[in-house]
Amino acid sequence: xxxxxxxxxxxxxxxxxxxxxxxxxxxxxxxxxxxxxxxxxxxxxxxxxxxxxxxxxxxxxxxxxxxxxxxxxxxxxxxxxxxxxxxxxxxxxxxxxxxxxxxxxxxxxxxxxxxxxxxxxxxxxxxxxxxxxxxxxxxxxxxxxxxxxxxxxxxxx
Numbered sequence: 162x163x164x165x166x167x168x169x170x171x172x173x174x175x176x177x178x179x180x181x182x183x184x185x186x187x188x189x190x191x192x193x194x195x196x197x198x199x200x201x202x203x204x205x206x207x208x209x210x211x212x213x214x215x216x217x218x219x220x221x222x223x224x225x226x227x228x229x230x231x232x233x234x235x236x237x238x239x240x241x242x243x244x245x246x247x248x249x250x251x252x253x254x255x256x257x258x259x260x261x262x263x264x265x266x267x268x269x270x271x272x273x274x275x276x277x278x279x280x281x282x283x284x285x286x287x288x289x290x291x292x293x294x295x296x297x298x299x300x301x302x303x304x305x306x307x308x309x310x311x312x313x314x315x316x317x318x
Contacts, residue, residue, distance in 0.1 A: 181310070197280065199273040202247050207232070211240045212266075212274050215250065221262045249273060 197204040204212075207230075214229055215221075223241070227234045241264075244250050249270035253263050266274065292300060 197277055199276050200269070202249075202273065204273070204277070207236070207240050208244055208247075208249075209277060211237065211244065212249065212270070212277075215264050215266070216274060221264055223262065244270070 196206060197209060210230055211226065214226055223234050223237045227237045230237065241250075241252055241262075245252055248267055250264055250266050252265075254261070295303070
């Protein structure tokens with residue numbers, strides 16, 4: 162009887178690990194696909210992340226933006242170029258500060274970001290409604306698990 166219980170636990174653990182791997186793979190795949198569209202313009206996760214960073218005005222220096230996002234300076238430059246080509250923002254080098262950029266959202270870019278924020282808020286509310294059905298103990302287990310997953314990702318990068 163005891164051996165049977167161990168087999169069930171191993172199978173359950175295997176199922177959880179397999180599900181987690183599927184979720185991680187889907188997240189990684191999303192990085193290569195657009196996951197948001199506004200007025201016929203597709204946006205990729207890297208573009209949205211950079212738009213949010215610009216909106217917060219954390220940095221207008223490509224090196225600092227790259228550090229904030231955990232990507233290369235070249236990736237930031239390429240993403241800025243794509244956003245400019247999509248008429249989301251206008252960029253120009255600051256004439257007084259060598260490595261600084263002046264970044265400004267176009268009206269289209271501002272509306273696209275506003276629309277993204279509305280969708281993100283709807284998703285957050287959906288998750289909140291779902292989590293309402295869990296006990297505080299169950300939420301604590303979920304939180305502990307997610308902290309561990311995040312720790313493993315931190316170790317990988």
